[in-house]
Amino acid sequence: RIDGKRLWDSLMAMAEIGATPKGGVRRLTLTDVDKDGRARFRGWCETLDLKVRVDAMGNMFARREGRDPTRLPVLMGSHLDSQPTGGKFDGALGVIAGLEVMRTLHELNIQTEAPVELINWTDEEGSRFGRSLMGSGVWAGVYPQDAAYGWADIDGVTVSDALDRIGAKGEHPAKPFPADAYFELHIEQGPILEREGKQVGVVTGAQAQVWWDAVVTGQDAHAGTTPPSARKDALLTAARIIALVDEMMRAHGDDGRGTVGWLQVVNASRNVVPGEVRFSVEFRHPETAAIEAIAAAFPQRAAEIANANRTPLDLKELFLLPHQPFDPGCVGIVREASARLGYTTRDIISGAGHDAVYVARSVPTAMIFTPCKDGLSHNEAESIEPEEAEAGTQVLFQAVLARANR
Amino acid sequence: RIDGKRLWDSLMAMAEIGATPKGGVRRLTLTDVDKDGRARFRGWCETLDLKVRVDAMGNMFARREGRDPTRLPVLMGSHLDSQPTGGKFDGALGVIAGLEVMRTLHELNIQTEAPVELINWTDEEGSRFGRSLMGSGVWAGVYPQDAAYGWADIDGVTVSDALDRIGAKGEHPAKPFPADAYFELHIEQGPILEREGKQVGVVTGAQAQVWWDAVVTGQDAHAGTTPPSARKDALLTAARIIALVDEMMRAHGDDGRGTVGWLQVVNASRNVVPGEVRFSVEFRHPETAAIEAIAAAFPQRAAEIANANRTPLDLKELFLLPHQPFDPGCVGIVREASARLGYTTRDIISGAGHDAVYVARSVPTAMIFTPCKDGLSHNEAESIEPEEAEAGTQVLFQAVLARANR
Ligand SMILES: NC(=O)NCCC(=O)O
Numbered sequence: 001r002i003d004g005k006r007l008w009d010s011l012m013a014m015a016e017i018g019a020t021p022k023g024g025v026r027r028l029t030l031t032d033v034d035k036d037g038r039a040r041f042r043g044w045c046e047t048l049d050l051k052v053r054v055d056a057m058g059n060m061f062a063r064r065e066g067r068d069p070t071r072l073p074v075l076m077g078s079h080l081d082s083q084p085t086g087g088k089f090d091g092a093l094g095v096i097a098g099l100e101v102m103r104t105l106h107e108l109n110i111q112t113e114a115p116v117e118l119i120n121w122t123d124e125e126g127s128r129f130g131r132s133l134m135g136s137g138v139w140a141g142v143y144p145q146d147a148a149y150g151w152a153d154i155d156g157v158t159v160s161d162a163l164d165r166i167g168a169k170g171e172h173p174a175k176p177f178p179a180d181a182y183f184e185l186h187i188e189q190g191p192i193l194e195r196e197g198k199q200v201g202v203v204t205g206a207q208a209q210v211w212w213d214a215v216v217t218g219q220d221a222h223a224g225t226t227p228p229s230a231r232k233d234a235l236l237t238a239a240r241i242i243a244l245v246d247e248m249m250r251a252h253g254d255d256g257r258g259t260v261g262w263l264q265v266v267n268a269s270r271n272v273v274p275g276e277v278r279f280s281v282e283f284r285h286p287e288t289a290a291i292e293a294i295a296a297a298f299p300q301r302a303a304e305i306a307n308a309n310r311t312p313l314d315l316k317e318l319f320l321l322p323h324q325p326f327d328p329g330c331v332g333i334v335r336e337a338s339a340r341l342g343y344t345t346r347d348i349i350s351g352a353g354h355d356a357v358y359v360a361r362s363v364p365t366a367m368i369f370t371p372c373k374d375g376l377s378h379n380e381a382e383s384i385e386p387e388e389a390e391a392g393t394q395v396l397f398q399a400v401l402a403r404a405n406r
Numbered sequence: 407r408i409d410g411k412r413l414w415d416s417l418m419a420m421a422e423i424g425a426t427p428k429g430g431v432r433r434l435t436l437t438d439v440d441k442d443g444r445a446r447f448r449g450w451c452e453t454l455d456l457k458v459r460v461d462a463m464g465n466m467f468a469r470r471e472g473r474d475p476t477r478l479p480v481l482m483g484s485h486l487d488s489q490p491t492g493g494k495f496d497g498a499l500g501v502i503a504g505l506e507v508m509r510t511l512h513e514l515n516i517q518t519e520a521p522v523e524l525i526n527w528t529d530e531e532g533s534r535f536g537r538s539l540m541g542s543g544v545w546a547g548v549y550p551q552d553a554a555y556g557w558a559d560i561d562g563v564t565v566s567d568a569l570d571r572i573g574a575k576g577e578h579p580a581k582p583f584p585a586d587a588y589f590e591l592h593i594e595q596g597p598i599l600e601r602e603g604k605q606v607g608v609v610t611g612a613q614a615q616v617w618w619d620a621v622v623t624g625q626d627a628h629a630g631t632t633p634p635s636a637r638k639d640a641l642l643t644a645a646r647i648i649a650l651v652d653e654m655m656r657a658h659g660d661d662g663r664g665t666v667g668w669l670q671v672v673n674a675s676r677n678v679v680p681g682e683v684r685f686s687v688e689f690r691h692p693e694t695a696a697i698e699a700i701a702a703a704f705p706q707r708a709a710e711i712a713n714a715n716r717t718p719l720d721l722k723e724l725f726l727l728p729h730q731p732f733d734p735g736c737v738g739i740v741r742e743a744s745a746r747l748g749y750t751t752r753d754i755i756s757g758a759g760h761d762a763v764y765v766a767r768s769v770p771t772a773m774i775f776t777p778c779k780d781g782l783s784h785n786e787a788e789s790i791e792p793e794e795a796e797a798g799t800q801v802l803f804q805a806v807l808a809r810a811n812r
């Protein structure tokens with residue numbers, strides 16, 4: 001069995017890095033704080049004699065050899081980066097739980113048949129450079145590495161420069177290698193498990209998403225002298241598009257998701273009619289067809305609003321991620337491990353994107369969810385109980401062990 | 407007669423300070439760029455042997471003595487600060503025109519009966535510290551100086567610190583002194599004079615305004631997992647309030663003005679339902695009663711929207727400025743000077759706030775408008791013709807001379 005206290009202590013130690021006054025974490029990808037988190041992670045791995053390699057996207061792989069040199073590795077992992085005002089567990093739980101699996105194997109002197117590797121993926125959150133699942137996305141071949149290197153944050157710092165600046169650009173190529181399976185433990189980030197009193201979520205797949213960058217161009221003008229008829233108010237257009245996103249989300253009932261999370265009024269001033277507004281748009285739905293329909297309809301409806309307001313809209317689709325089903329074999333291992341351990345479970349579809357979604361394109365994959373308080377995530381108040389973390393990690397341990405020794 | 411070429415050259419010289427690539431000016435109040443503008447202005451004044459004094463708000467007064475020591479001074483002025491992406495003429499025209507008046511008096515060796523003073527008011531624009539007409543507002547007693555000293559910009563720098571940092575806090579008290587009249591030349595910043603082909607606007611007063619700071623509090627939540635029914639989206643609320651501002655503006659037809667010029671999503675991230683949004687709101691109308699009605703109705707209607715969305719709204723009224731009529735005697739002087747010079751004129755109400763509005767509370771005041779291209783202002787493309795600047799300055803010269811020698 002894994003050590004619940006040791007797990008929790010390491011979770012709290014990681015949460016000190018980038019801790020915010022309100023009890024959350026701000027460990028934005030490829031910042032100095034992320035660098036500190038990576039260093040602590042590497043130190044812990046090296047204490048266990050794991051061999052750590054880093055690829056060209058900064059993805060970190062900590063390897064424990066198995067008995068049989070012909071066997072492909074069993075992978076586990078998640079991410080250490082956070083939202084600007086994120087919680088202690090989104091991502092970190094999966095990495096630290098993987099560490100606890102490694103520690104348990106080490107302590108119990110277990111030699112698995114297959115090698116086991118623990119991964120810390122770079123920039124899962126996507127809040128800094130605009131695409132979530134960046135490290136795993138390049139690794140999986142979804143994004144060409146050169147393209148990703150050129151993406152810039154709001155200050156114009158590119159991914160390539162950010163990697164170099166904190167010394168995170170490794171020498172290994174960022175591309176898939178043969179692997180036997182990938183397991184990722186994560187908090188649910190939604191309310192379902194908590195509401196139904198289940199200890200473990202058996203994740204069968206992840207919902208579809210589409211993301212855009214939007215720029216509305218109006219005309220800066222004096223707020224006091226410019227009559228209604230002469231205004232080209234870019235913020236008013238953005239406001240009407242925000243209402244459209246909400247309307248299109250609600251048309252899909254409880255399964256709909258539509259969000260404008262980021263918005264900037266360029267050169268904003270209180271007494272200036274805004275001339276340029278930039279914002280993000282994303283929609284999600286469990287079914288690919290629903291997202292494809294939205295991806296077809298939204299640009300035109302938004303453009304109609306913008307044109308009616310004489311403020312042209314420039315929309316750039318960043319990605320469209322179809323629904324990703326997980327591997328039935330791996331999902332079965334998670335379900336059986338949970339049952340063996342006596343945990344109450346429920347099959348669930350992930351509302352969030354996860355690195356597992358891209359890994360699943362080349363490696364048989366499954367995920368394990370633990371409940372989180374009030375379903376809250378991407379919030380400093382994100383919270384889970386030590387027993388919940390322990391249960392999820394126990395399942396991860398059993399699943400990895402079962403797969404590595406099968 | 408004033409020297410149109412010298413006037414234009416000095417306007418262009420001032421526009422070099424804070425020049426933007428798009429041909430505009432960024433000379434935000436109490437920044438290093440503003441400091442440079444002040445220094446150049448002071449240098450020009452001192453060349454003419456004007457005595458420059460500075461008050462506790464950084465307002466600068468350049469005095470030319472008159473023949474009769476018992477006469478009260480005739481004042482003229484405007485402001486050298488600009489919007490974040492402002493033009494070359496908003497404010498600067500009035501100051502540099504005043505300088506040209508002084509140069510002409512100097513060159514022609516004219517000794518006026520009354521003293522003449524040229525003023526550069528601090529922070530007319532209000533884009534940095536939240537209240538427009540700050541320097542003249544404290545001077546006029548509208549804002550207590552201690553309160554204004556404590557106002558902070560978005561980085562937390564207070565007015566007091568900003569004044570100290572650029573050495574702009576003078577020793578003279580910022581309060582009204584006896585004066586005979588105040589004349590301010592300014593670009594119209596609207597389309598009326600240009601549309602009607604008039605060379606000079608005889609400003610009879612300025613419209614009423616009300617400004618607010620708004621904060622909407624929702625709850626940060628994961629964009630992928632949080633169902634519509636569980637969302638408390640602060641940006642959606644702000645968007646609906648922006649639409650309300652537009653609706654309330656349009657209810658007043660062509661006289662209505664309603665603007666959300668500044669908005670910030672706090673800790674914004676693309677995949678986070680926004681938990682906090684801050685924005686500015688302002689309305690204007692030629693009639694005080696209309697603004698009072700809006701000031702009474704808007705907070706309640708906005709709160710209803712916010713509450714329906716379960717995201718409370720905190721509204722803080724920054725100021726309510728009633729319609730300010732100008733002094734009939736001074737307005738008459740402007741009208742007569744224009745007629746004498748053979749310019750086509752039109753009476754006009756100012757859509758913008760101007761320092762003249764506060765000065766008018768204790769000193770007989772009038773303003774002179776010149777047309778500007780396409781009515782554009784608070785925009786880097788703001789533009790006027792040299793002949794227009796010359797005409798307005800000629801009227802200013804004649805008006806000041808007439809009043810100082812009456
Ligand atoms: N797990 C998680 O929060 N991922 C961030 C990517 C997304 O789903 O928006």
Ligand SMILES: NC(=O)NCCC(=O)O
Nearest residue numbers: 224271530531538758759
């Ligand atoms: N003249 C001018 O643009 N003043 C700024 C204050 C305002 O009217 O908003």
